[in-house]
Amino acid sequence: MTHEILISGFGGQGVLFAGKLLAYAAMLEEKYVSWLPSYGPEMRGGTANCSVIISDEPVSCPLVTNPTVLVAMNAPSLDKFEDSVTKDGKIFTDASLISQEFKRNDTSNFAIPSTKMAEELQASKLSNMVLLGKVVKETSVLPFESIINALKKTVPASKQAMLEINKKALETGFNA
Numbered sequence: 001m002t003h004e005i006l007i008s009g010f011g012g013q014g015v016l017f018a019g020k021l022l023a024y025a026a027m028l029e030e031k032y033v034s035w036l037p038s039y040g041p042e043m044r045g046g047t048a049n050c051s052v053i054i055s056d057e058p059v060s061c062p063l064v065t066n067p068t069v070l071v072a073m074n075a076p077s078l079d080k081f082e083d084s085v086t087k088d089g090k091i092f093t094d095a096s097l098i099s100q101e102f103k104r105n106d107t108s109n110f111a112i113p114s115t116k117m118a119e120e121l122q123a124s125k126l127s128n129m130v131l132l133g134k135v136v137k138e139t140s141v142l143p144f145e146s147i148i149n150a151l152k153k154t155v156p157a158s159k160q161a162m163l164e165i166n167k168k169a170l171e172t173g174f175n176a
Helices: 015-028 075-084 114-120 124-139 144-154 157-174
Strands: 002-010 032-039 047-055 069-072 090-094 108-112
Touching: 002 015, 002 075, 002 124, 015 032, 015 047, 015 124, 015 144, 047 075, 069 075, 069 124, 075 090, 090 124, 108 124, 114 124, 114 157, 124 144, 124 157, 144 157
Parallel strands: 002 069, 069 090, 090 108
Antiparallel strands: 002 047, 032 047
16 A cells, blocks of 8 residues: 655645654554655745655655645645546645635545634644644544654654644544
């Protein structure tokens, strides 16, 4: 089984961290994995995306051109990448920031108000974790517990106070 995941949004939305967390969790599960970040020179406020491949077999190319899973955290990302998702793929969006309808009816589409849900947790910057929780639930790409274990290892020492709220955001998305 191979999952080719593309996470995209504005810089500062935690796109790269979400991808890194998925990749780390896949390594904990002893999967083959690649993580390839891409961002514009602006970083914060510019566009950012990352490709994550999780596989039972060695990954020969880290590029994701036809994702099986797309996480679009803003409307420009949905516009840019929706058509590239494989037939029967899954598309996840932040309904708090994207009001447009999905163009695809040959994919499974999930729109959750992840920014609003994160704000309700008093953690407005964690919509990435809310969406990631939903992705884990709907794709079964990795066990939820592996994501939590990876979170414990990827949150930097300077942000350990954020560990519990990140976990809560993941749980909120998983249960949405």
